[in-house]
Amino acid sequence: MNIKIFRNFSEIATLAPALKKDGRRLIPSDIGLIKNGSIVYNQEEILWVGPDSELPEDYKGIDSIDTTGKSCLPEIVDSHTHIVFGGDRAHEYSMRLNGATYEEIAAAGGGILNSMKGTNALSRSELLKLGQQRIRAIKSYGVGTIEIKSGYGLNFEKEYEISRIIHDLKNIVRPDVQIINTFMAAHAVPKEYASSYDYMKEVVLPLLDRLGEEQILDCVDIFHEKNYFSDEDVTSLFERAQRWNIPVKIHADEFNDNKGAILAAKYHALSADHLLSTGADGIAALKDSSTVATLLPGTGLFLGKTQANARAFLDAGVKVAIASDFNPGSCHCDNLLMVAALAAPIYKMNMAELWCAITLNAAHAVGIKSQGAIVPGLKPRFSIFNTDSIDRITYSWGKNLAI
Ligand SMILES: [Zn+2]
Numbered sequence: 001m002n003i004k005i006f007r008n009f010s011e012i013a014t015l016a017p018a019l020k021k022d023g024r025r026l027i028p029s030d031i032g033l034i035k036n037g038s039i040v041y042n043q044e045e046i047l048w049v050g051p052d053s054e055l056p057e058d059y060k061g062i063d064s065i066d067t068t069g070k071s072c073l074p075e076i077v078d079s080h081t082h083i084v085f086g087g088d089r090a091h092e093y094s095m096r097l098n099g100a101t102y103e104e105i106a107a108a109g110g111g112i113l114n115s116m117k118g119t120n121a122l123s124r125s126e127l128l129k130l131g132q133q134r135i136r137a138i139k140s141y142g143v144g145t146i147e148i149k150s151g152y153g154l155n156f157e158k159e160y161e162i163s164r165i166i167h168d169l170k171n172i173v174r175p176d177v178q179i180i181n182t183f184m185a186a187h188a189v190p191k192e193y194a195s196s197y198d199y200m201k202e203v204v205l206p207l208l209d210r211l212g213e214e215q216i217l218d219c220v221d222i223f224h225e226k227n228y229f230s231d232e233d234v235t236s237l238f239e240r241a242q243r244w245n246i247p248v249k250i251h252a253d254e255f256n257d258n259k260g261a262i263l264a265a266k267y268h269a270l271s272a273d274h275l276l277s278t279g280a281d282g283i284a285a286l287k288d289s290s291t292v293a294t295l296l297p298g299t300g301l302f303l304g305k306t307q308a309n310a311r312a313f314l315d316a317g318v319k320v321a322i323a324s325d326f327n328p329g330s331c332h333c334d335n336l337l338m339v340a341a342l343a344a345p346i347y348k349m350n351m352a353e354l355w356c357a358i359t360l361n362a363a364h365a366v367g368i369k370s371q372g373a374i375v376p377g378l379k380p381r382f383s384i385f386n387t388d389s390i391d392r393i394t395y396s397w398g399k400n401l402a403i
Helices: 016-020 090-097 102-107 112-120 124-140 156-173 196-214 231-243 260-266 280-287 297-303 310-316 336-347 351-358 360-365 390-395
Strands: 004-013 033-041 046-051 071-074 076-078 143-149 178-186 219-222 249-252 271-274 292-295 320-322 382-385
Touching: 016 351, 071 390, 076 336, 076 351, 076 360, 090 102, 112 156, 124 143, 124 156, 143 360, 143 382, 156 178, 156 196, 178 196, 196 231, 219 231, 231 260, 249 260, 260 271, 260 280, 280 310, 292 310, 292 360, 297 336, 310 320, 310 336, 320 336, 320 351, 320 360, 336 351, 336 390, 351 360, 351 390
Parallel strands: 004 071, 076 143, 143 178, 178 219, 219 249, 249 271, 271 292, 292 320
Antiparallel strands: 004 033, 033 046, 071 382
């Protein structure tokens, strides 16, 4: 059976109580802390977890790994990234700090169309290589599952290529890292299309059909916002995704309260992401749904903007996740742990809410229900840190303690 045993972690956060509460309304003890804990598992599942002093006799004779001085949590999941892109937008970042407006940056050739150019300028193999490098960096912080969105090609051929690149990345890095392949050709409307409707009709929907047939997609996503994609575009995309049996996600209510959270709940989306402007009706809709509210604090920090009202979601009983939103324009940061550690005091999250947001709820936000807590029966996917105290992991901003 190939049983493996970690013995004597200084601390294990099982998140077992958080799992029982479906990741909602968590109090600090829902982190499920075990001191001097051990974990028994095989390739498929966790078999036992508890204080080492209670390790069953049957397991005592088996070779084990001594993990004294280290801490263990469910695997960290980055449930929202845009890491397949070419070029960077460092100059825009500097322009912004130096006082340029959004319009001035756009007039200087900045914005998402800048990344579209940079991405289209790179070959398939160059993008694949960059993707591998970025995944390696993300993994080094203790993140083991990464969702990757397409969306910087913005034409049929390049978007197809990017979705295939994400599929290749998935096969290259598994099983060490799990990749979730999210189709997001509906990221912005290229200038050559008169309307989002035309772009949907000519590129997004036919491409979804092609990739649906090839069965390589895990999720479908869309940027729902004024001057981007409308309610009708979301509806047509989600209904097409349903036909292919692919779960959906949505960039919702980032600049305005567009009722994106309500649309997400209506279509049983895995997650609604951003949510800076969501009203009470949107929060109420999410509370009664399985849709995870994914907050992206890095974007607000990077752009110097306000943050989502996390407590309103948490107190209402919504499932809340935090993701990095790593992308070239609005958050060029690949370190989810640092982003979450910076956000927790702003969001006024307790430690159970913080860890649940980047493990259990983040796994649910990408449709994975078989991990996110250290309990028998779930998959043995862990994040391990070189410290005897879980407190120190997020206390040490920007310091990498992952093993
Ligand atoms: Zn995004």
